[in-house]
Amino acid sequence: MDIAINLIIALVAGLHLYFLYFEMFAWETTGRKIFRQFPAELFPKTKALAANQGLYNGFLVAGLIWSFLISDPLWAKNVALFFLGCVLVAGIYGAFTASKKIFWVQGFPALIGILLILLK
Numbered sequence: 001m002d003i004a005i006n007l008i009i010a011l012v013a014g015l016h017l018y019f020l021y022f023e024m025f026a027w028e029t030t031g032r033k034i035f036r037q038f039p040a041e042l043f044p045k046t047k048a049l050a051a052n053q054g055l056y057n058g059f060l061v062a063g064l065i066w067s068f069l070i071s072d073p074l075w076a077k078n079v080a081l082f083f084l085g086c087v088l089v090a091g092i093y094g095a096f097t098a099s100k101k102i103f104w105v106q107g108f109p110a111l112i113g114i115l116l117i118l119l120k
Helices: 002-024 030-034 047-069 073-097 100-119
Strands: none
Touching (some): 002 030
16 A cells, blocks of 8 residues: 555656746747647747746645655655645646646545545
Protein backbone atom coordinates (compact mmCIF):
# COMPACT_ATOMS: atom_id res chain seq x y z
CA MET A 1 0.00 0.00 0.00
CA ASP A 2 2.86 2.39 0.81
CA ILE A 3 4.25 1.98 -2.70
CA ALA A 4 0.87 2.79 -4.27
CA ILE A 5 0.46 5.85 -2.01
CA ASN A 6 3.95 7.10 -2.84
CA LEU A 7 3.40 6.54 -6.56
CA ILE A 8 0.14 8.51 -6.51
CA ILE A 9 1.72 11.36 -4.53
CA ALA A 10 4.65 11.40 -6.97
CA LEU A 11 2.24 11.37 -9.93
CA VAL A 12 0.26 14.30 -8.55
CA ALA A 13 3.49 16.19 -7.80
CA GLY A 14 4.79 15.44 -11.31
CA LEU A 15 1.59 16.68 -12.92
CA HIS A 16 1.75 19.91 -10.97
CA LEU A 17 5.41 20.34 -11.81
CA TYR A 18 4.38 20.11 -15.47
CA PHE A 19 1.58 22.64 -14.85
CA LEU A 20 4.13 24.96 -13.23
CA TYR A 21 6.40 24.64 -16.24
CA PHE A 22 3.89 25.43 -18.94
CA GLU A 23 2.04 28.12 -16.96
CA MET A 24 5.20 29.94 -15.92
CA PHE A 25 7.57 29.33 -18.82
CA ALA A 26 5.65 28.04 -21.84
CA TRP A 27 2.25 29.70 -21.61
CA GLU A 28 2.31 31.05 -25.14
CA THR A 29 3.53 27.77 -26.68
CA THR A 30 2.53 24.70 -24.67
CA GLY A 31 -0.36 26.56 -23.05
CA ARG A 32 -1.90 27.18 -26.47
CA LYS A 33 -1.74 23.47 -27.27
CA ILE A 34 -3.40 22.54 -23.98
CA PHE A 35 -6.05 25.26 -23.97
CA ARG A 36 -7.04 25.15 -27.63
CA GLN A 37 -10.47 26.61 -26.92
CA PHE A 38 -8.93 29.92 -25.76
CA PRO A 39 -8.57 32.60 -28.42
CA ALA A 40 -4.92 33.04 -29.43
CA GLU A 41 -4.93 36.73 -28.53
CA LEU A 42 -5.61 35.85 -24.86
CA PHE A 43 -2.26 34.18 -24.27
CA PRO A 44 0.01 37.25 -24.33
CA LYS A 45 -2.53 39.20 -22.26
CA THR A 46 -2.81 36.48 -19.60
CA LYS A 47 0.85 35.49 -19.37
CA ALA A 48 1.34 37.08 -15.93
CA LEU A 49 -1.85 35.51 -14.59
CA ALA A 50 -0.80 32.09 -15.84
CA ALA A 51 2.66 32.51 -14.28
CA ASN A 52 1.03 33.35 -10.95
CA GLN A 53 -1.12 30.24 -11.24
CA GLY A 54 1.99 28.20 -12.07
CA LEU A 55 3.69 29.48 -8.96
CA TYR A 56 0.80 28.18 -6.86
CA ASN A 57 1.21 24.81 -8.54
CA GLY A 58 4.83 24.95 -7.45
CA PHE A 59 3.73 25.35 -3.83
CA LEU A 60 1.61 22.21 -4.19
CA VAL A 61 4.62 20.34 -5.60
CA ALA A 62 6.79 21.57 -2.72
CA GLY A 63 4.26 20.36 -0.16
CA LEU A 64 3.87 16.95 -1.76
CA ILE A 65 7.63 16.46 -1.99
CA TRP A 66 7.97 17.68 1.59
CA SER A 67 5.66 14.83 2.67
CA PHE A 68 8.33 12.39 1.42
CA LEU A 69 11.02 14.05 3.52
CA ILE A 70 9.24 13.95 6.88
CA SER A 71 10.49 11.13 9.08
CA ASP A 72 7.47 11.02 11.41
CA PRO A 73 4.87 8.82 9.64
CA LEU A 74 1.88 10.64 11.14
CA TRP A 75 3.14 14.06 10.10
CA ALA A 76 4.08 12.79 6.65
CA LYS A 77 0.55 11.41 6.25
CA ASN A 78 -1.06 14.65 7.46
CA VAL A 79 1.06 16.85 5.19
CA ALA A 80 0.32 14.60 2.20
CA LEU A 81 -3.41 14.67 3.01
CA PHE A 82 -3.39 18.45 3.29
CA PHE A 83 -1.69 19.03 -0.05
CA LEU A 84 -3.66 16.31 -1.84
CA GLY A 85 -6.78 17.95 -0.39
CA CYS A 86 -5.72 21.29 -1.84
CA VAL A 87 -5.25 19.65 -5.24
CA LEU A 88 -8.65 17.96 -4.98
CA VAL A 89 -10.40 21.23 -4.13
CA ALA A 90 -8.65 22.95 -7.06
CA GLY A 91 -9.69 20.10 -9.36
CA ILE A 92 -13.31 20.30 -8.25
CA TYR A 93 -13.35 24.08 -8.62
CA GLY A 94 -11.77 23.82 -12.06
CA ALA A 95 -14.35 21.27 -13.13
CA PHE A 96 -17.19 23.61 -12.16
CA THR A 97 -15.66 26.79 -13.56
CA ALA A 98 -13.57 25.79 -16.57
CA SER A 99 -13.70 22.19 -17.78
CA LYS A 100 -14.81 18.85 -16.36
CA LYS A 101 -11.56 17.41 -17.69
CA ILE A 102 -9.69 19.31 -14.95
CA PHE A 103 -11.26 17.06 -12.32
CA TRP A 104 -10.13 13.90 -14.09
CA VAL A 105 -6.59 15.16 -14.73
CA GLN A 106 -6.03 16.94 -11.43
CA GLY A 107 -8.67 16.09 -8.85
CA PHE A 108 -9.20 12.38 -9.42
CA PRO A 109 -5.56 11.32 -8.83
CA ALA A 110 -5.54 13.42 -5.65
CA LEU A 111 -8.78 11.76 -4.53
CA ILE A 112 -7.26 8.32 -5.12
CA GLY A 113 -4.22 9.33 -3.06
CA ILE A 114 -6.43 10.58 -0.23
CA LEU A 115 -8.48 7.38 -0.22
CA LEU A 116 -5.37 5.18 -0.23
CA ILE A 117 -3.91 7.08 2.71
CA LEU A 118 -7.15 6.97 4.69
CA LEU A 119 -7.68 3.26 3.99
CA LYS A 120 -4.17 2.29 5.02
